Amino acid sequence: MKHLEEYRDKRQVRYLIDKIRDKISTSWNIMEICGGQTHSLLKNGLIEILPEGIIMIHGPGCPVCVTPAMMIDKAIALALNTEVILCSFGDMLRVPGNEKSLLKAKAEGADVRMVYSPLDALAIARKNPEKHIVFFAVGFETTAPANALSVIQAKKLDLDNFSILSSHVLVPPAMAAILRDEETHVQGFLAAGHVCSVMGTDEYEPVAREFNVPIVVTGFEPVDMLNGIYQCISMLENGKTGLMNQYSRVVRSEGNIQAKKIISEVFEVGTREWRGIGEIPQSGLVIRKEYDRFNAEKRFTINKIPMNEDNACMAGLILKGIKKPHQCPYFRNRCTPENPMGAPMVSSEGACAAYYHYGYESAT
Amino acid sequence: MMKRKFSLQCPMPETDFDLVTLGHGSGGRLTNQLLDKGIFSIFKADELQKRDDGAVITLNGPVAFTTDSFVISPIFFPGSNIGELAVNGTVNDLAMCGAVPRYMSLSLIIEEGLKIEDLWEILAAIKISCEQSGVEIVTGDTKVVEKGKGDQIFINTTGIGEILPGARLDTSRIKEGDTIILSGQMATHGISIMTVREGLSFESDILSDTRPLHEMTIDLIRQFGHDIKLLRDPTRGGVATVLNEIAVKQKSGIELIDDTFPLDPQVNAACEILGLDPLYVANEGIFIAVVSLNAADRIVDRLRKFSAGKNAAVIGSVSQDHPGKVIVRSGYGGKRVVGMLAGDQLPRIC
Structure with a gap:
């Protein structure tokens, strides 16, 4: 595919691996923030050919993994309401809440539909005026613009049967939370290229400054990943900190101004709960008051569901990069994609599922 | 949507109805009308035309025997439809056993409300696919279920083929x-x-x-x-x-x-x-x-x-x-x- 092949070039990959090997004098712990990056490392077998001494820590950048169980319970409660059609992204369906998943609720009769875009949910709302359509709006800064747009469109169309159940989180506060954790091993970050394509890079400078770490905005293809790693270890080896942009073919420092405008029209920054990590102040997006009529939590009374995160699951330690998936005693025995104990085993972007699926620890 | 059209030499039969209704599954006159015009006029194998409870067939040597149900949604999709899929699916299962496909059964479970026009196109696809594969439909069944109890049409095909003498698949x-x-x-x-x-x-x-x-x-x-x-x-x-x-x-x-x-x-x-x-x-x-x-x-x-x-x-x-x-x-x-x-x-x- 055009504009893709050059970032998958084998010679370039080998060249970068050699360059990284030549550069390092000691071992470094680098966290790739985004689940998509974790997958690229495993799917392409990069993690195996990286020089010894480069330790990749898989970060919390998987929207499915960090959506709290309590939000899934709310989605299920709404889906079980016979007046509601609940629309969701595909990989949210199998994630267990406190009792069950949306797929299980669907089998029990709930009208749950998988969509690719919140705008598809909007189309379903227009087609089914007798039903109320709730879109389960989860994700990071990447999905926020389309989700906000669906609300703006619904307002424009004066649709009274559409709302979103929002559980949006933001990347920079999570990075800060990881760096504040005393147990953290992270010495440098690969920031998520697509998040920065929306938000720009300005928010990352203060994080790099406050915690004295290098942050490299990185893409997803093998050549991108290795370039990002090279830039990150170069800064570490040279004792430098600060922000670099490996993904400049996509990311501009100001981001996508139009998308940012749409986000802030509908959402404002607020405190959010992260699965496995807990509450992080100012770490998410909440729907502005002006859009209450499109906020499912305001439109419906959802009984308070007690928080009951499975304590046996060490998702928090994994999302913070303190443990690797295969270091969990339940990995591959009690906890599998068929019977996940926690979210990182469910999502195709989750670190545990990636390790399970690509058999990393068993293939080596 | 790109859709391959299946059509037969003979035009779609004139019927008194444009939708399949529950009555078509009752076994009475409507059923016969649907079968006469829809099934027996298309599939001409002697064994089928006898309209006995089952078909009697003769085969040589070891036989491969397979069955498959087709519940695909949507029933028309780019390049084909459920009918062609139902024939090819079973033909291919026989082929994978090292067999020459010979005979097939055809069971239709139709949800009431299916357009006759759609049914006709599916049957046309089945006929053409059978001809391409050299299989004959020798027995079958047609049922109609209430609206909401199916998804337009489900098809089951069962196939029999003769194993090639040189096949050693194991x-x-x-x-x-x-x-x-x-x-x-x-x-x-x-x-x-x-x-x-x-x-x-x-x-x-x-x-x-x-x-x-x-x-x-x-x-x-x-x-x-x-x-x-x-x-x-x-x-x-x-x-x-x-x-x-x-x-x-x-x-x-x-x-x-x-x-x-x-x-x-x-x-x-x-x-x-x-x-x-x-x-x-x-x-x-x-x-x-x-x-x-x-x-x-x-x-x-x-x-x-x-x-x-x-x-x-x-x-x-x-x-x-x-x-x-x-x-x-x-x-x-x-x-x-x-x-x-x-x-x-x-x-x-x-």
Whole structure:
């Protein structure tokens, strides 16, 4: 595919691996923030050919993994309401809440539909005026613009049967939370290229400054990943900190101004709960008051569901990069994609599922 | 939507109705009218025309026997429809057993409200596909269920075929060093269906590749006999699932090479966008052959002489290492395990 092949070039990959090997004098712990990056490392077998001494820590950048169980319970409660059609992204369906998943609720009769875009949910709302359509709006800064747009469109169309159940989180506060954790091993970050394509890079400078770490905005293809790693270890080896942009073919420092405008029209920054990590102040997006009529939590009374995160699951330690998936005693025995104990085993972007699926620890 | 039109020489019959109703399944006059005009006027096998409770057929030697139910939604999809799929699916299952497809049963479960026009087009596709594959429909059944108790139409076909004398297909004959061949481009059918599903629809000209595969498999068995050790069509669960089944059953490892997979660039792009691994996407028009190493190149050359086999390629081999596992070697030198999926492959958020 055009504009893709050059970032998958084998010679370039080998060249970068050699360059990284030549550069390092000691071992470094680098966290790739985004689940998509974790997958690229495993799917392409990069993690195996990286020089010894480069330790990749898989970060919390998987929207499915960090959506709290309590939000899934709310989605299920709404889906079980016979007046509601609940629309969701595909990989949210199998994630267990406190009792069950949306797929299980669907089998029990709930009208749950998988969509690719919140705008598809909007189309379903227009087609089914007798039903109320709730879109389960989860994700990071990447999905926020389309989700906000669906609300703006619904307002424009004066649709009274559409709302979103929002559980949006933001990347920079999570990075800060990881760096504040005393147990953290992270010495440098690969920031998520697509998040920065929306938000720009300005928010990352203060994080790099406050915690004295290098942050490299990185893409997803093998050549991108290795370039990002090279830039990150170069800064570490040279004792430098600060922000670099490996993904400049996509990311501009100001981001996508139009998308940012749409986000802030509908959402404002607020405190959010992260699965496995807990509450992080100012770490998410909440729907502005002006859009209450499109906020499912305001439109419906959802009984308070007690928080009951499975304590046996060490998702928090994994999302913070303190443990690797295969270091969990339940990995591959009690906890599998068929019977996940926690979210990182469910999502195709989750670190545990990636390790399970690509058999990393068993293939080596 | 791109849709291949199936039409017969004879025009659609004049009926007093334009929708199938519950009455058509009652066994009374309406049923007879539907069967006379819809079934018996299209399918002409003597055994079927006798309208007995069952068919009496004569076969030679060992027989392959298979059944499959087709519940695909939507029933019309780019390049084909449920009718053609129902014939090809069973023909291909027989072909994978090393058989020459001979006879088939046809059971229709119709949800009331199905348009006669649609039923006619599905039946036309069934007739044309049967002719292409040389199978005869000799027995069948038609039921009508209430609205909401089906999804327009479900089809079951059961097929019988005669095993080719030279066929020696047996998983237990697979050994280290055997070569794995894919007869054509993978993931085409699954992606063509996804392009028209509600909520996922996107524009493309990807057509389902459903087709009968028996001509190729019969030819391979006649030409290469015992060098063909196993034939499988990787439908649900895709190539990865079939290879996992083989690896587990045979307690051997399978090693694939990433760069060798035959894949249409448009299908590949769709998989990238949707976040799907083509190795797990359903196929209808290709098969996997496990063959002796020394015959592998000649087998690929032979397959490439067929239009349906022009993209045939060696994709991997059977190895002694990592028994029970399927490994893909990436072009970069790393490797990954391609395991069994827990359930459906779910598209990713971002």
